[in-house]
Each structure stands twice: as structure tokens, then as C-alpha cells.
Amino acid sequence: MSQFVINMLFVGASFALYFGIAIWARAGSTKEFYVAGGGVHPVVNGMATAADWMSAASFISMAGLLAAGGYVNSTFLMGWTGGYVLLAMLLAPYLRKFGKFTVPDFIGDRFYSNGARMAAVVCLIIICVTYVIGQMAGAGVAFSRFLEVENATGIWIAAGVVFVYAVFGGMKGITYTQVAQYVVLIIAYTIPAVFISLQLTGNPIPMFGMFSNQVDTAVPLLQKLNEVVMQLGFTSYTGDVSSKLNMFLFTMSLMIGTAGLPHVIIRFFTVPKVADARWSAGWTLVFIAMLYLTAPAVASMARLNLLNTIYPQGEQAAPIQYEERPDWVKTWEKTGLIAWEDKNADGRIQLYNDANPAFTPTAEDRGWKGNELTVNNDILVLANPEIANLPSWVIGLIAAGAIAAALSTAAGLLLAISSAVSHDLIKNMINPKISEKGEMRAARISMGVAILLATYLGLNPPGFAAQVVALAFGIAAATLFPALMMGIFSKRVNNKGAIAGMLVGLVFTVVYIFLYLGWFFIPGTATFANTPDNWLFGISPLSIGTVGAVINFAVAYAVSLSTEAPPQEIQDLVESVRTPKGAGAAPHPSSALSH
């Protein structure tokens, strides 16, 4: 059986599962559409939230970034998990007590103005749409690679699949589909890692294997990896960094961005009780950690495997002949994500760091005239089973897992967008008399429009997916997180302060990113080159969300203290969300009409 047929079987079987669940769990009412009937067990909810949260960026990209950057990219590991601590303690239980459907619901009611609600809707839509673009692009790459179709065709297939189960299933359909997707993606991620860990270290658990000795030696894997990369002029894999400021701010930005992501927060409205919201955040992190603790092992082992493939006699000896390159290099060459250029015309593949002046004399001694192999970081996880010569069913499995990761996140984001449009914008602001049926129709139409928009932008991406995702995190960190936190922890912050804070945070963060990455991400329009020398105080555009958040807090407090205190009923509302007592099931949508 060819690899193509095996991939088709795995991807097809996983799809049949998702569609079956979506049809079985078809949402009947508006409430079910948004919050799954309020009856999702914390462990199940945690698993679904983990699938919702772990996107193509976590599954496909992150290990590649870790492999390329080593220690400095630990920011992704800490940043994308540490946010759940903030969520569990600072937001989730109180928002569950508040008992509405959406993030703008809380901001609009707590800051008693449609202006605040509108600001929250705008921030939410910008965050989610930019995030979906990255997912569509990621799903498109995975589909096109494994189904051997054009990239554009891959994106349209992805759009069709997301449309069917998100639009017809609603939250209930998505919740159970995402449980299935979590199972698929975690198995797909773990199995190749276990095989590779056994091959290299003899330890079946990758997170321990990473810190073990290599098979039949007394040399730890990481020490060996450090030796190999440094022999080729790269920086040490585990070495410390000199500038800690940017690493600090980037980690913080990812953490508070995580806690402020509307499609993640919305999941905690679906648990039965306030106490369950706390437990559920913990379970979510347990399920996320299963992938995140394996990722650094995948990264270090894949980097070592890759270098061993190129230098089979050791990094001091000659690298392999191009004609003898393994099959996986040939497959990926077709996608253009691996490229070889024989700069010194010796027919061999030299892979080393030609940007390191200290290594130049060594390279010249060996007759090397520049690095000859470019490997895109994003293929590392997908190519990993092939690099380690694992059986072809493992490759089919990883295809299904990558697609599950991208689609589950896209579906969750689309649900957040559709509820913001139909519920917050149309029902609460434009036409409060809309029927339940009309509201559901509006939700589905807005999902369809969002999918089309994201697909279009995914076909013509405004930049690398990672840049787009970074913008989503920066904006979430600088806008929604501070507004939500102040809404719960301060009785003094009023409508004017919250609106001013959100808008200043939004504009500051977006402008800083556009200055370096191009206005609206249009290539060639960047005002400054995106290099550390140009950054303000050495703060990269990826890290600026932290500064935006600080500015948001400062502006909101300053404006609030110089204007009137919120009315008594708002202060009572804050009192009420702070205690779990009296939290009912999420109220029926019709009760929202009465106030």
C-alpha cells in the first residue's frame, strides 16, 4: 500500500469520526449552540479546551522552533502553559459565576456601556480572525502535503470541513468533536516521539529520554547535541542567553495573551459549577502538558537525528553525498520546504552555520563555501517519523493529528466570532427583538462569512502564520485580559477607564507590530527593519503585548480615578461575581431581554 493511500485512510477515518459526532450532537437551542447546555464535565471540558487551544502552531511549528532556537525558545513552552494559572485564579471562576455566554457580555455589563461592549467585540473579532487565518494556512499545508494536492485546494478542503461541523454542530458538537480530536492529536504526537526516544536513549518516555544518556554510551543526549551543533558553528542548544529582557517580556506576553483569548475563556462558561471552572483549568493544562512536555524531547531528538543523517560519519567527517540522500528529503524537496544548493560543487550536502564568523576559518579549511541545505522549521514534526525511519502508518497518523490540531482550533475561534456577532452585536445592540431562530441563523451566517474571509486571507497570507498568531496574542494581552481582570479585581474602574484602556492598548500594540512587520502585514510597507538594533529598548514586536497590557492598566486606572466611581449596582455586581454562591446554570437567552 502506498503512503498516499495510508494517509488517505487515516485522515478519512478521523474525518468520519468528527462528522459522526457533529451530527449526533447537533445543537437544538441557542443556548446549546453557545455553551453546550452547561453540562460538560470538567475533565471532558478540559480535554476539549486542550484541543481547542493546541493549534497548528503547537502541533506543527513549536517543536521546530525549539529545535532551531534551543533554550531561548523555551518562551513558547512557558508562555503557552503559564497563562492557564492566570486563567484559573484571575478570570475563569468569576466569569462562570457571572453566567453569560460571551466575553463582550461581561465587559458590556460590568462597564455598563455599549461602548465598552463594542470595543470588546472589535478586539475579539480582530484577535480571532487573525488567529483563524494562521489555522487555515496551517491546515492547508498539512492537507496539501499529505493528500498531494495544491496548497489552495488544501485550504478549500479545510474550509469546507470546518464549515460543516462548526456551523451545524455549535458548541455541543464542537465540544465532543474536540474530545475526539484531542485523542487523535495526542496519539499522533506521542507515538513517533516514543519510538524515537527508544531508538536514541532506550527510554520509552520522551520527556525523560531527553535528559538521559544516549544508547550504549555514558554521554547525555543534550551534551552530545551541544557538541554536534557547536562543532558546526551553531550556538549551544542549552546555552544561556545574554539579553533576558526580551525573553521575559515575550513569555509574559504569551501568558497573558493566553488568558485573554476569547475562545479559550468561553470554554469555562460551559462547566456546571464555579468550582468546576477552577478544576477544569487544571485538567486543561494536564492535557496540554502531555504534548508540551513531549515537544522539547521531539525538538532535541529531531535536531540530533537530522544532523546525524547529514553527517553519518560524525560531524568531523565528510557529509553525505546528495545522490545518497534519504527518501524523506526527496519527498519534502517537492514542497520546496527543503532546498539544496551545491555551492562548492562537491556533490555533498554541507549543513552548518555560515553566519558565524568564528567558524568561517574551519569551513574554509574544509572547502565549504556556505550552508547548502535550508530546512523550513515547520516541517520538522511532520517529517520526524520519516527521518527516524518509522513505519508508514505512523506517518499517516501524524497527518491526521496535524489536521485535527488546526481544525479544532479554527472551529473554536469561529464559534467565538459568531457569538460575538450574533449575540453581542445583533441581539444586544442592534436588534434586541430578534427571535431565537433568527439569532441562530445570524450566528451561522457570521461563521460562514468568517470562514470565507479567513480562507481568502489564508490563500493570500499577510505574512508568516507565526507573525499573524503573534499579533493575535499581543492584542489579547493588551486589550481583553486587562479589561476582564480590572472588571473583577477593582470596583473603582469605570466605563470610561475601561474603554480608554482597551483602545490605547489596542492601538499601541497594533501600531508597534505594523511598524516592524508591515502595515496591515502588507509586504514591503514596514517602517523599520525588524532587527534587534531597531527595536525600542530591544523589545521585539512579538513581546510588545506585555507593554501594551501595562499601558492599558495604567490608562484605565488614571482615567477612572479622575472620573466618577461606577454606580452602586455595578459595585454590587462585582461583589456578586467574587463569590460562587448563587451561581445558577447559565441563564436562558430570553432573560437577557429584561435588562
Add this chain to the structure above:
Amino acid sequence: MVSEKNNAAEYWKANVRLITMCLVVWALVSFGFGILLRPMLAGIAVGGTDLGFWFAQQGSIISFIGIIFFYAWKMNKLDKKFDVEE
């Protein structure tokens, strides 16, 4: 007997105290051991590298899980103590 309002204020104070304590640990294992204090841990070897690297790549995540479950457990006790549970 304390009034309901005082009780709620006391409950909130206890919650904020607990959150502050948890956030100190949260910052220590990630920003502390994983980033800023890494040079201080350089002497403690872990599988071919040092403890700071382990905290940055695995230790912080494991600690985060511990913090959340500790917080949820303590809050359940606080909810009962102040009689504000659902």
C-alpha cells in the same frame, strides 16, 4: 455573628492572599528559575545540562499544574469555610 457583607469581604481577602502566594510561585518557577535566576542554578547538573534549562522546558509546566490544583483545592475549602459554595 458576622454580617453577610463582612463575610464576603473576608472571603475575598483570603482569596486574594492565596492568589498572591500562588503567583509568587508561578513567577519563581518560570521567570525566576527558567529565565532570570538561571545562572544561579548553573551548578546543578541535570541530564547533560543544568536545572534552569529543565525548569524552562519542563519544570515550569509541571509546577503550573501543581499550582492550579492546589489553588482549586484550597478554594474549595475556603468556599466551605465561608459558606459561599454553590
